[in-house]
Amino acid sequence: MLDYDLVVIGGSPAGIYAAVKATNSNARVALVASPLLGSTWSESSSKYNKALSYMGKVARILDNAAVWGFSVPEQLNKSLEFGESLKWAKSIVSNLDENYSPAVLASLGVDVIFGEGEFCRYAPNFALAVKDQYLRSRKYLIATNSTPIVPEIEGLESAGYLTPDSIWQLANVELPKSLIVIGNDPVGVELAQTFSRLGCEVSLVVSSSRILAKEDEEAALLIQSQLEAEGIQVFTEYRVTQVRWLQGKKWIQAGNKAIDADEILIATEFQPDATNLNLDAVGVKYNSQGIIVNSKLQTTNRRIYACGDVLGGYRFPHIANYEAQIALKNLLRFPVSQVNYRYIPWAILSDPELARVGLTEAQAKRRYSQVLVTRRYFKMVDKAQIRGEITGFCKIITLSNGEILGAHIVGAEASELIHVFALAMQQKLKVQAIANLTPIFPTLSEINCLTAADCQDFSQFSKIQPNFWEGFLNLVRSWFN
Template identity: 30%
Template sequence: MAMTCDVAILGGGTGGYVAAIRAAQLGKDVVIIEQDKLGGTCLHRGCIPSKSLLRSAEVFAEMKESESFGIEADGVRLSFPKVQKRKENIVEKLHKGVQYLMHKNKIRVVHGQGRVIGPSIFSPRSGAVAVELADGEMETVVPAHLIIATGSKPRNLPGFEPDGKYIMTSDHALMMEELPASIVIVGGGVIGVEWASMLNDFGVEVTLIEASAQLLPAEDEEIGKEMNRLLSKRGIKVLTGAELLTETYEVKDNQVQLMVKHGGEEHRLISDKLLISVGRIGNADNIGLENTDVRVENGLIVVNEFMQTTEPHIYAIGDVIGGLQLAHAATHEGVTAVNHLAGEAPMKYRKEWTPRCVYTRPEAASVGITEKEALKRGYEIKTGKFPFSANGKALVYGMNEGFVKIITDQATNDILGVHMIGPHVTELIGEAALAQVLDATPWEVGSMIHAHPTLSEILGEASLAIDGIATGI
């Protein structure tokens, strides 16, 4: 007997379960199909556990530096098992919260591996989902609309086979029972720099390798340069523009050895672990898309501005469609898809309104486009920049490095991009994102009364700096 519903969601990650809640709010009968735990990568193998570890690392680093605040704390020690236990407790608490939300909104959850099937006795069109349950039994879910939210997995690097012992992905690293003495991290994007910052704060010797000319290649060039400077200042060895010579890789004497070409010279790197963080790939394989007319390009599902695939009753959201591959992007896409299928005339998803955050020490955050991209698009630009070294609250916190940079269109005064690196900027970016949604000008942001002393003052000062009228320096 088939299970029918208005909306079925293949994948119970952040985008999937938020889409399910929104559909339930609109009176839809909803089924989520999830092969693992509700919450997906973000909750169990990404955002939440990694940020928990980053926070523990940050606290440990601050305690070791407490003397600069006039506090002498002797014998500060790290208990990594307790760090991991704290992480697990946070994840489990949030997991229970998601389960409660499913119950509260009367959303049915089918645990099993789902594959989309073509026209059959259950439905005259593709989009039904055959689910293999844990006990080996089969269940068929037949929805009026299907939302594919199958997420992504770490991308492998040719020549390296992650084993979890010597060669790790971020999935493996999150489960480490003890810290290595040394590690080489391949990939200087968001995941790579976060792990570099965290492990350095935990006392691990870190080497960070990036093939591009800058760290955080997708971010503004000045942010990448400042991140390089600040991580290097902390003792992290950063090699940008580096080529990994994969054929030299070997495990010898319980250590990973390989060669890297950097600055025209070859360098031998020896470490206890090698962490591969070269991006993520969408989970579009083995989910039955060959049974549909859904278009897939370069391993990603193609959708329109409302998240519709080439089969109008099938939608796709989150990492499986590419884009920014962020949890909050997936949730927005999920709500957009549900509103559209329900005839609610949704606001179109705009990538450039989506904040991007890096939870290193210090943090980085941005919204909109980079200076390089603005010039490439033909804009005549004006920029404003203000340093945290001139912000009173940053000095009070003892975290006064970094800056805020704002890029505007000289012709219209529209804000094109806001780029930050410094203390707690992942919280400050919200004001910048709101300014873009409301189409605020830098003068309007600068005229807003920011409380003093606060870190948020820096956004007002950077806005005024565009016209040379910042008062803080």
């Protein structure tokens, strides 16, 4: 007899989400979490870093307080207690984690089992072994965390370094006076800006030709310009070859440049953490990018599904939760639902924020022969002027019939503003639907409607020869003569 309908492997937010969601269908569910539920998970560290990023925005507001007429004592700007800021961020994460503590999960009907699990095969069934317990289930869902990939750089281990998941280790020390961030992961960009705003001299070193290489070029270059304007040194197309500890400083050799700092932060890529599950024993294929799944998120073993970090790619919790939804529909009901990432937005919480959904301009032009690109700038929006946040733009990429291929927003609250485009694309609404909205005045949402209206006007005008409009206007003018 089977013990469960579903065993979720991994205490990640996506794993917890899947376990709770499955109980809503009256399924018998177990959640295997290792090492412990709580703020030691890497995904909770992601929450932790987001909370810390907010501190950077507060510091920026204090620096610019004079713009609004406030007289801020100089000592207020210089009296940041870095350890206290980290403790505040940790308390926020702790409060969030309490929403799904082991006790809360148990009250919802989830059997929480702590420990390392691995698959083992028994003819004709197989199970997940956790310590001395064997969990037999109808289906399994792998939702384990990912771990930072530390590049093989000569001298790095001996010099020491931090990762986005270990920033909390600085809670009992002073803010480093200088920091080198190595890598092009979005969280590295966010943390580089945060530490700079908290008073740290920051250098960002990436091997690509620009930061955020996966994002729209125009959007990424604007973020890069903002970082440089704030005093961050951005070194592109530099590969770090060695690290040395000299005279109380950590030195890196990047190309022909030698850069020194008090601390080094590695923010390159992350690798799926599923190597200890004994996947070979149950016929689950995987590679360096992650576990191999089909469009239904089913692995090469039809009883095992996977979602989240273990599949590779950006570490966005909302995308992992979306994958968990699809996987649950398939493993608890009939396997017919398929993932479609085209309409899922995401954002990089720099300042200004960068948010997108759908294709970039370059991707759209490679796929389609006639693409319309329309943009509006935040400086043209009243609320942006009032807030003093005029850096950025909204860009919509469409076909001539108004179909939205993608949208990119760089600016204040971009992560909030992008959702209207995601909804329109998901519901197959054309750009005219957004153009016809009447936004509240003054709000930042005006930029969405203004850009969409420009796109609609351009699309309609392009379908008719300019000579027609000139003749039409001459005719109307003649009526008043």
